[in-house]
Amino acid sequence: MNQKKVCILGPTGVGKTSLVKQFVEGIFSEKYQTTIGVKIDKKQLSQNGNDVQLLLWDLEGIDRYCGFNPRYLRGATAYIVVVDQTRSQSLLEGLDILSMAREHYPDTPAFFVVNKTDLPTSWHWSEEEVNEHAKSFTSLIKTSAKTGDNVEDLFSTIAFWAQ
Amino acid sequence: MTDKGPTSAPVDDSLDKIRELLIGRDDKYIEDKLNRNAKGVVSGVVSEALLDRETKDGSVNKVLVPLVEKSLHRSIEANSDKIVGTLYPLVGTLVRKAVSAFLVDFVEKTNALIEHSLSPKSITWRFKAWQSGVRYSDYVASQVYQYQVQQLFVIHRETGTLLHTVSSDPQKSKDADLISSMLVAINDFVADAFSPSKAAYDNELGEIKTDDFTLLINLGPQAILVAAVIGSAPPEIRGKFQLALEEFHQFYQKPLLEYKGDNRPFEGCGTLLNDCLVSEKKEAKQGKKKRLAGTLLVVLAIVSLLTLAFFRIELALLQNNIDTLPPEPGIVLSRTEINNGKIHLRLLRDPAAPSAREWLRRYGVETDDVSISESSFVSLHNAVIETKLLNLISAYPSLSIAREEANNLRLSGSISAAQYSLLLQKVNAIPGISQLNINANNITIPPVATDNSATLSAALAKQIASEVSGITLNFKKNQNTLAVSEMEKFNRLTLLLTQLQDVAHQINLSVAVFIMGASDRSGTTAKNKTLSRARADNVKNLLVSNGVDESLLLPMGLGSLPLNENAMGRTVFLNVLISEAKTTEDKNP
Known part of the structure; x- marks a missing residue:
């Protein structure tokens, strides 16, 4: 069986752990718990008759004051940068994270995830600006960890891409 | 001039041509020759070479086992009928062997089960396991084994994904995928956290240890071998793991370099890893x-x-x-x-x-x-009384004693009157002497001067009177009958008075014995008077019934006595008055 390592990056509180929890366990909790270090989960998917096991490395939230440990990305098939569409700053931070990651692993596919689509968009970025920024990434997917909207698709896309 | 230039070139050329003629272009002839004879060359030494290599490092087996397993699997899938036909004659034997092996195993397991479930040791272990919060089976393993390698993980170093795992007990194996990733993550964290400036390789984890569990981590260029060990692993076991990891790299170099998440190429490495699933039982010597x-x-x-x-x-x-x-x-x-x-x-x-x-x-x-x-205690057994009497008589050499009948004894011999009197006194003092009939008629008393005799008897009477006057009989509160405890004194009193009346009679003395009853101060005067008199009367009556002449006895009630010690009043005491010895003339005027 194929095993693929996927890392999930992003600023604090954008919903990285919730995305993984929704994908792996199908549940969402309103309770907020900060991830410390890294939390690893796995889920098996079937792609065109082939089984793929995704090992999801949910990294702790990254902000401008604390960098992240680039070693965690070593050997990753892909990584996801999650931002929160209710916080304008999260997109800027997400772009910073992308550039930091690219510095060490320029060839690894990076997925851009705009999370919390169940809430009204309240950042000041226009759709065009978001799409413009998304060009730096392999793909842009808008998700809601709460409703599960697009979550399955996100990881299926990554699994497909990883093959 | 023109010859000079081309002369050197043909020399080199000819050498090349010769080589080309001999061994062909790019060693073609040699390769052709070798290829043509390859089969012959290899077949000539293949068995020996395999044996040599197997003896040297055992690698042939490691390569062959997965291949044979795979081939066998395919062969059974493709030609199952043929295989069934071949195996059919063997099946009976196989089944019998399997059943007997199963039975042996079952009996051994049952023995072990009984030993581990019912013995006092197992109960202690169960308690300790419960106390330390570990499973009983884990606790037993930790007690039974010096160390045991429970599970081995081979992890792809870069991605942290699991390549292969083997376990000593498949039921106990943990979620190897997550453990592998987590271990690599921890390793990354440690490397990053504690040595940001140094090369990361210098500071990676070699061991994670808990109270009874150790993860031994061996790092290789592409893969990490992690061994989960219970107990205390000896240092040399690390060498074994390192060797296994090196062999793994050697055999799986290509799949490791081309690894893209597919762990199928590593499925055969179980054989290689199984050698590392070692354990050592604790020595049972101490137990013995x-x-x-x-x-x-x-x-x-x-x-x-x-x-x-x-x-x-x-x-x-x-x-x-x-x-x-x-x-x-x-x-x-x-x-x-x-x-x-x-x-x-x-x-x-x-x-x-x-x-x-x-x-x-x-x-x-x-x-x-x-x-x-x-x-x-005082025995009233006739034999004892007899012994006492014999002891007494033995003091008088002039006397002898003889038995007439069962309880009849006869004394004979000669003795002075004073000695006789003393002897009588002593004999009568023997408790229970009345049970024996003593015949003293055969004792002769040699005559002595009458006056002397009378004087002696008078002296004896005075002595007895003085002793009687010294006797006090005590009574219990408000009681007029004599207590049992006073009986000894009373017996003595009876004896003395009997002697006194005898002596008095012999020498014709007048004797009056005053029996004075008294009481304590509790109670009325009248009652005390009556009580004291009753006490005196009772003593008198008892004396009379014991053979004392009633005419000698004068009972009187004194009433209560004004004493400091009130209890001292509850008594009967005596006083004796004796007349002077009378001469014959006095007696018969």
């Missing part, structure tokens, strides 16, 4: 020693118990022996008991009776293990 010591202790305990029991039985027999001895006059056995390895006797003994040990020895009883505590 303990068991031997335990057996010795038990044997010693049994021997001492038996010895004790033997002594106890011996003592019990002796006790029974003593209990059934015929009764000895003057000795009353009140209690026998066994205590501290000895028989304790409690008895009452008349001083005239033989000693208790003498009595026991007479019946052949060993007295070494017997301790005796005795209290004195």
Whole structure:
């Protein structure tokens, strides 16, 4: 069986752990718990008759004051940068994270995830600006960890891409 | 000039041509020749080469086992009918062997189960496992094994994904995928956290240790070998793991370099890893020693118990022996008991009776293990009274004693009047003497001067009177009858008064004995008077009934006595008045 390592990056509180929890366990909790270090989960998917096991490395939230440990990305098939569409700053931070990651692993596919689509968009970025920024990434997917909207698709896309 | 240039070139060229002719372009002839004979060359040495290599490092087996397994699998899938046909004759034997193997295994497991489930040790282990919050099976493993490699993980170093895992007990194997990733993450964290400036490789984890569990981490260029070990692993085991990791890299170099998440190429590495699933049981020697010591202790305990029991039985027999001895006059056995390895006797003994040990020895009883505590008492047994009488008579060499009938004794011999009087006094003092009939008629008293005799008797009467006056009989509160405890004094009193009246009669003396009853101050005066008189009367009546002449006795009630010690008043005391000795003339004027 194929095993693929996927890392999930992003600023604090954008919903990285919730995305993984929704994908792996199908549940969402309103309770907020900060991830410390890294939390690893796995889920098996079937792609065109082939089984793929995704090992999801949910990294702790990254902000401008604390960098992240680039070693965690070593050997990753892909990584996801999650931002929160209710916080304008999260997109800027997400772009910073992308550039930091690219510095060490320029060839690894990076997925851009705009999370919390169940809430009204309240950042000041226009759709065009978001799409413009998304060009730096392999793909842009808008998700809601709460409703599960697009979550399955996100990881299926990554699994497909990883093959 | 023109020859110079081309001359050197053809020389080089010819050498090349010769080489080309001999071995062909790019060693083609040699390769052709070798290829043509390859089969022959290899087939000539293949078996020896395989044997040599297998002997050298055992790698042939490691390569062949997965291949053979795969081939066999394919062969069975493709030609199952043929295989069934081949195996059919063997099936019976195989089944029998399998069943017998199963039975042996089952019996051994059952034995182990009984040993581990019902023994005191297992109960202690269960308690300790519960106390330390680990599963019983894990605790047993930690106790039974010096160390045991429980699970091995081969992890792809870069991605942290699991390449292969083997476990000593597949039921106990943990979620290997997550453990692998987490281990790599922890390793990354440690490397990053503690040495940001140094090269990351310098600071990676080599070991993670808990109280009873150790993860030994061996790092290779592409893969990490992690061993989960319980107990304390010896240092040399690391070398074994390192060797296995090196072999893994050697065999799977290509798949490791081309690894893209597919772990199928590593499925065959189980053979290689199984060699590392080693364990060492704790030496049972100590247990044996303990068991031997335990057996010795038990044997010693049994021997001492038996010895004790033997002594106890011996003592019990002796006790029974003593209990059934015929009764000895003057000795009353009140209690026998066994205590501290000895028989304790409690008895009452008349001083005239033989000693208790003498009595026991007479019946052949060993007295070494017997301790005796005795209290004195007065025996009224005829034999004892006789002994006392004999003892008394023996002081008078001129007297002899003879038995006439069972209780009839006859005294004979010659004795002075004073001695006779004293003897009588002494004989009468023997308690229970009245049970014997003593005939003293054969005692002759040599005549002495009458005056002397009268004087002596008068002196004796005075002596007796003085002794009688000294006697006080005590009564209990508000009681007018004489208590049993006073009977000894009363008997003495009776004897004295009997003697007194005899002596008085002999020498013709007038005697008056005042019996003065008294009481304490409690109660009314009238009642005290009556009570005191009643006491005096009772004493008088008793004396009369014991043979004292009533005319001598003068009872009187004094009432309460004004004494400091009130209880002292509850008495009857006596006083004797004696007239002067009368001469014959006085008697008959």
